[in-house]
Amino acid sequence: xxxxxxxxxxxxxxxxxxxxxxxxxxxxxxxxxxxxxxxxxxxxxxxxxxxxxxxxxxxxxxxxxxxxxxxxxxxxxxxxxxxxxxxxxxxxxxxxxxxxxxxxxxxxxxxxxxxxxxxxxxxxxxxxxxxxxxxxxxxxxxxxxxxxxxxxxxxxxxxxxxxxxxxxxxxxxxxxxxxxxxxxxxxxxxxxxxxxxxxxxxxxxxxxxxxxxxxxxxxxxxxxxxxxxxxxxxxxxxxxxxxxxxxxxxxxxxxxxxxxxxxxxxxxxxxxxxxxxxxxxxxxxxxxxxxxxxxxxxxxxxxxxxxxxxxxxxxxxxxxxxxxxxxxxxxxxxxxxxxxxxxxxxxxxxxxxxxxxxxxxxxxxxxxxxxxxxxxxxxxxxxxxxxxxxxxxxxxxxxxxxxxxxxxxxxxxxxxxxxxxxxxxxxxxxxxxxxxxxxxxx
Numbered sequence: 186x187x188x189x190x191x192x193x194x195x196x197x198x199x200x201x202x203x204x205x206x207x208x209x210x211x212x213x214x215x216x217x218x219x220x221x222x223x224x225x226x227x228x229x230x231x232x233x234x235x236x237x238x239x240x241x242x243x244x245x246x247x248x249x250x251x252x253x254x255x256x257x258x259x260x261x262x263x264x265x266x267x268x269x270x271x272x273x274x275x276x277x278x279x280x281x282x283x284x285x286x287x288x289x290x291x292x293x294x295x296x297x298x299x300x301x302x303x304x305x306x307x308x309x310x311x312x313x314x315x316x317x318x319x320x321x322x323x324x325x326x327x328x329x330x331x332x333x334x335x336x337x338x339x340x341x342x343x344x345x346x347x348x349x350x351x352x353x354x355x356x357x358x359x360x361x362x363x364x365x366x367x368x369x370x371x372x373x374x375x376x377x378x379x380x381x382x383x384x385x386x387x388x389x390x391x392x393x394x395x396x397x398x399x400x401x402x403x404x405x406x407x408x409x410x411x412x413x414x415x416x417x418x419x420x421x422x423x424x425x426x427x428x429x430x431x432x433x434x435x436x437x438x439x440x441x442x443x444x445x446x447x448x449x450x451x452x453x454x455x456x457x458x459x460x461x462x463x464x465x466x467x468x469x470x471x472x473x474x475x476x477x478x479x480x481x482x483x484x485x486x487x488x489x490x491x492x493x494x495x496x497x498x499x500x501x502x503x504x505x506x507x508x509x510x511x512x513x514x515x516x517x518x519x520x521x522x523x524x525x526x527x528x529x530x531x532x533x534x535x536x537x538x539x540x541x542x543x544x545x546x547x548x549x550x551x552x553x554x555x556x557x558x559x560x561x562x563x564x565x566x567x568x569x570x571x572x573x574x575x576x577x578x579x580x581x582x583x584x585x586x587x588x589x590x591x592x593x594x595x596x597x598x599x600x601x602x603x604x605x606x607x608x609x610x611x612x613x614x615x616x617x618x619x620x621x622x623x624x625x626x627x
Contacts, residue, residue: 203292206328210343216333217343221373221419228411229375229419230255230402231346232395233284233322236263236270237381240392244380244399245277251403252513253413254278257380258322258344261286261306268313275314280415282320282344283307288384291323296331303335320344320416324384344416346377352395353379355388359397366398367405373419410456410493449488455521457514459488460538462531472599473554478537485532487522487540491574511544516551519608526605536602543571545596552604556597564595571595 209215221227235241236259248255257274259281264271275281285291286305294302307318321341323332328343336343348369352362366376378399382391406413444450444459452458463486470478478484489511526532545555558564 201330203327203329206330206333207292207326210328210333210345211326214345216337217345218375218420219345220347220375221416223373225373225414225419226410226412227373227414227419228370228406229416230378230413231258231282231322231344231375231416232256232378232380233258234288234379234381234384234387235259236267236274237383237392238267238270240380240382240396241270242273243396244392245273245279247396247399247403248279249277251400251413253403254280254415254418255413256280256282256320256344256416258282258284258320259306259310260284260288260381261302261309262288263381264306264309264313271310271313278415280320280417281310281314281318282322282416283310283318283341284322285324288324290325290327291332292327292329294329299329299331300335303332303339307339307341342420344375347371347374348376350376350378350395352398353382353384353387353391355391357388357391357394359394359401362394362398363401363405366402367409370406370409370411372411375416375419408456449486451490452522452525454524455518456493457490457518458522458525459490460522460525461486461488462535472537472601473556474599474601476537476601482537483532483535485526485535485538487538489540489542509547511542512547512551515548519551519605520610523605523608526602527609537599538602538605539597539599541567541571541595541597543568543595545598548598552607553598553600556599558595558597567595 210217221229230253232241232244232255235257241257244255254277257279259271259274261283271281283303283306285302286309287302289298289302291299291302303321303323310316310318319340319342321336322344326345333343348365350362350365351357362378366378378395379387380392380395381387382389403413447461449459449461452460463484465478465482465484466480469480472478493514522538526535526538541558545553549555558567
């Protein structure tokens with residue numbers, strides 16, 4: 186056979202077996218996921234090449250502090266070497282994916298070696314977790330024809346990334362990683378980081394920069410109104426029911442008009458608080474803490490930014506968990522509300538902040554007092570309205586309310602100026618309490 190012809194045939198075989206599959210997947214995105222749904226409100230952080238006894242525990246601790254779940258694409262050989270680390274990842278609720286057994290370039294392997302590289306890792310993960318591996322990301326994002334077929338046969342989803350952080354390079358720093366991750370951040374992004382430095386080409390000690398950058402990355406994602414989630418939460422997500430999507434679409438402009446007409450505005454610097462200055466015109470109202478709200482007294486009416494709140498949840502979040510998430514966000518932004526009350530001149534005489542909510546569970550623990558609405562038409566209409574809003578904005582829709590319906594009773598939550606000012610950062614001072622709300626003699 187002519188040498189040139191032999192080389193052409195050999196190149197054609199290599200191209201069909203290795204190069205073409207990689208080009209199709211990497212450039213055209215055929216057969217692989219490079220991002221989640223554009224309307225998910227979620228971002229997936231993925232960590233490759235671990236587990237590593239030096240860096241993985243540090244990353245797990247940071248993720249625990251921020252109460253977020255990520256995805257770890259593990260190397261099979263390390264799964265065997267560090268089984269306790271894999272258990273820690275799994276028990277913390279993170280996703281575990283397949284990153285090959287020895288971190289080899291699959292496009293250079295034959296079918297049998299490819300099966301061993303992917304299959305042995307699947308087996309190691311299942312032995313530890315008891316679960317089949319759903320996601321696969323071959324080392325360096327390289328493929329061959331057999332690896333694609335094998336993942337398809339095993340019903341594994343091939344996961345790539347939306348963009349790289351380049352955290353494994355010698356020039357990487359915590360600042361450069363933050364800049365690259367947050368600078369291109371968008372809805373549905375799948376971001377790749379590394380929790381090990383043992384793969385060929387990785388700079389020694391590079392995951393230390395990831396550890397340093399991770400808190401800033403998580404805070405930056407949160408500031409942009411996105412939620413960090415595992416791949417299951419982002420990708421295997423049910424589409425919102427048509428009724429819910431239509432109601433949301435109708436409600437957004439309606440809500441904006443209502444807020445405009447009723448004077449409800451966003452609290453500066455807050456993502457969750459909205460408020461309106463009101464005057465009380467009912468009968469004298471004795472508060473649970475002993476103070477009395479009299480006719481003509483000003484108070485601050487609080488509202489929650491439902492869009493922001495529900496962006497932190499998914500369709501599997503039960504209503505009970507919704508209340509916990511709400512409480513966490515409220516607690517985090519109480520100092521912002523205190524600063525708003527302190528610095529706004531028009532609020533100088535306000536001595537009470539009041540809200541009506543279904544999600545009042547646990548609010549007593551952070552300084553609110555809780556009071557029942559009086560039975561009657563107002564309570565009935567308020568209950569229907571609040572449940573309707575929860576059904577629209579909760580990712581699980583109206584169905585999630587059914588098992589918890591009897592506990593969904595709207596109540597007042599109330600906090601005095603004095604308690605709210607205690608939430609101010611030290612050194613900022615406090616404003617004097619208003620004199621128009623008096624202590625009850627009884």
